[in-house]
Amino acid sequence: xxxxxxxxxxxxxxxxxxxxxxxxxxxxxxxxxxxxxxxxxxxxxxxxxxxxxxxxxxxxxxxxxxxxxxxxxxxxxxxxxxxxxxxxxxxxxxxxxxxxxxxxxxxxxxxxxxxxxxxxxxxxxxxxxxxxxxxxxxxxxxxxxxxxxxxxxxxxxxxxxxxxxxxxxxxxxxxxxxxxxxxxxxxxxxxxxxxxxxxxxxxxxxxxxxxxxxxxxxxxxxxxxxxxxxxxxxxxxxxxxxxxxxxxxxxxxxxxxxxxxxxxxxxxxxxxxxxxxxxxxxxxxxxxxxxxxxxxxxxxxxxxxxxxxxxxxxxxxxxxxxxxxxxxxxxxxxxxx
Ligand SMILES: NC(=O)c1ccc[n+]([C@@H]2O[C@H](COP(=O)([O-])OP(=O)(O)OC[C@H]3O[C@@H](n4cnc5c(N)ncnc54)[C@H](O)[C@@H]3O)[C@@H](O)[C@H]2O)c1
Numbered sequence: 001x002x003x004x005x006x007x008x009x010x011x012x013x014x015x016x017x018x019x020x021x022x023x024x025x026x027x028x029x030x031x032x033x034x035x036x037x038x039x040x041x042x043x044x045x046x047x048x049x050x051x052x053x054x055x056x057x058x059x060x061x062x063x064x065x066x067x068x069x070x071x072x073x074x075x076x077x078x079x080x081x082x083x084x085x086x087x088x089x090x091x092x093x094x095x096x097x098x099x100x101x102x103x104x105x106x107x108x109x110x111x112x113x114x115x116x117x118x119x120x121x122x123x124x125x126x127x128x129x130x131x132x133x134x135x136x137x138x139x140x141x142x143x144x145x146x147x148x149x150x151x152x153x154x155x156x157x158x159x160x161x162x163x164x165x166x167x168x169x170x171x172x173x174x175x176x177x178x179x180x181x182x183x184x185x186x187x188x189x190x191x192x193x194x195x196x197x198x199x200x201x202x203x204x205x206x207x208x209x210x211x212x213x214x215x216x217x218x219x220x221x222x223x224x225x226x227x228x229x230x231x232x233x234x235x236x237x238x239x240x241x242x243x244x245x246x247x248x249x250x251x252x253x254x255x256x257x258x259x260x261x262x263x264x265x266x267x268x269x270x271x272x273x274x275x276x277x278x279x280x281x282x283x284x285x286x287x288x289x290x291x292x293x294x295x296x297x298x299x300x301x302x303x304x305x306x307x308x309x310x311x312x313x314x315x316x317x318x319x320x321x322x323x324x325x326x327x328x329x330x331x332x333x334x335x336x337x
Contacts, residue, residue, distance in 0.1 A: 002026045002066050003237055004109075006051050006100070007073030008044065009036030012115065012171060012226060014180035016071060017044050019230035025237075028064055030057070031074065034092075039335050040180045052096040054103055061107050069111035069237045070104060072097065075144070078188075079119075079293065082141035093144035098151050105159035112163040113236050114152055117145045118222070118261065120167070121298050127220055127265055130301040131167070131257045138293055153255045162244045162254040164236050169222035169261035169300050171229050173320035174327035178334075181226075181327035185337055190221075190268060191321065194275045195328040197283050205283050207268055209290035214297070218268035219290075222261035222299035225315035225323070232260050235309040243308045261300025262313040271317065278321040 003020055007013040008029030013036070017027035021044065029041055032050040041048070049056030051074050061067060075093045076082070082089040104112060121129045122136035137146040152163045172191045174181030182192060196202040210217040236243065236258075247256030266274075276282055306312045 001068040001237060002028060002064055004028045004030060004060065004064075004067050004070040005073060006030045006070065007036065007075060007115070009033055009038065009041040009046070010073060011180070011182050012168075012229060013071070013073035014040035014043070015175050015226045015230040016073070016233045018175050018177070018179050019227070019234050020237075023234050025234075028060065028067060030060060035076070037183045037335055040183070043179060050096070051100040054099075057100065057103055058107070061109060067109060069113060069240060070109060071113045071115075071233055071237070072100070073115045075115065077141065079139045079141045080188075082139055082144070083293075086140040089140045089144055093141075094147050094151070097148050101152065101155050101161060102159065105155060105161050110161050111240055112152065112161055113233060114148065114163060114165045116149055116165045116167045116257070117142060118167050118169045118259070118298060118300065120146045120149075123296050123298065127214070127296065127298050128301050129259070129298045131259055131304055138295070149257065153253065156253050156255040162240070163256075164240070164243050165255075165257045166232065166236065167257060167259050168229060169224050169259070169298075171226040172223045172317065173225040173227060173315070173323035176227055176323055178327060178330050181331060182324070183331075183335055190271060191223075191324050194272065194283060195324050198279050198281075198325060199328050203284065204286045205272065206288045207272065207285050208288045209294050210287055212296040214267055216267050216269045219294065220265045220267050220297035220299065221271075222264060223266055223271065223317050223320060224260060224262050224313055225320040227323075228262075228313040228315050229260055232305060232309060232311045235311040239309050246308050256308070258305050258308065259300040259302050260305060261302050263300055263302040265297070265299035266317060274317050275321050278318050279325060
């Protein structure tokens with residue numbers, strides 16, 4: 001099958017492209033390279049364009065009328081930046097995505113898989129969230145994801161789109177074959193910071209927030225290997241009709257939301273301990289107050305993904321940490337900053 005991947009030169013889109021190609025499918029990438037990497041794009045058929053460039057999008061479908069589905073990963077993704085630049089985030093992630101979805105509908109390419117986020121969930125007692133758990137997006141970034149889920153649902157009703165919104169939990173690791181990985185030079189999230197300390201780029205790991213109502217006081221997340229995440233997209237396009245039929249039964253619409261997580265909640269302290277085990281050394285840790293907007297956390301109930309897509313996470317957090325460390329060492333030989 002031919003699959004269009006927007007944002008295919010980014011961390012997750014490029015991993016999905018490798019997973020599809022390894023399974024015998026043909027990824028077609030569309031990316032503006034606003035944050036993505038040309039080094040990743042050139043591994044596959046690549047269109048260097050913005051999703052809002054309607055001529056370019058039309059051209060892609062003229063060149064490849066047999067594209068079966070579109071996986072829409074393109075977005076700006078940095079939460080603190082979205083607080084400072086909401087106009088840019090709503091423009092890129094909402095306005096442009098909305099026009100892009102309308103163009104897909106107009107062109108008759110109605111199958112869409114959308115990169116949504118677990119960041120839209122409210123914190124619930126026990127921390128486990130199902131797809132119907134309450135939502136409370138707290139940042140402009142997460143609100144763009146929430147809005148696009150609503151837009152997609154309405155477009156499914158009005159314009160004949162069929163859509164699967166995949167709510168990702170916390171991706172870690174890299175392509176196990178080291179073709180692609182996290183490309184941000186100075187990452188700000190947990191695993192990126194730990195790898196930076198391990199590689200000697202930073203001296204100490206700041207553990208922010210130790211008074212949450214979790215088993216050890218540190219925040220709780222659901223870490224998922226990016227390769228598992230990519231496999232879920234493979235299953236989503238291969239089992240597209242089954243998932244959509246279920247959506248139609250449940251909601252009366254060809255639209256469905258599916259959590260992509262491991263189903264395990266892991267605290268930051270537990271994650272640091274796992275990191276030290278894989279790395280083989282202690283990491284210097286400094287306890288700091290929570291950052292603005294931090295929350296206690298959530299982990300996935302991932303039953304629906306297993307039932308509808310035949311997918312469940314297989315790789316451990318240790319394998320994610322191992323691949324992140326490996327990638328940290330090879331990254332600068334692949335990416336030329
Ligand atoms: N990384 C995470 O922790 C995480 C968690 C949940 C959801 N997501 C979602 O997954 C998707 C991919 O995230 P990622 O981590 O790979 O980010 P990334 O920044 O590595 O990739 C995003 C890609 O989209 C491209 N892009 C952005 N705006 C574009 C536009 N207007 N036209 C064309 N290309 C454009 C960028 O150049 C980049 O290659 C995003 O939608 C993100 O919101 C990511």
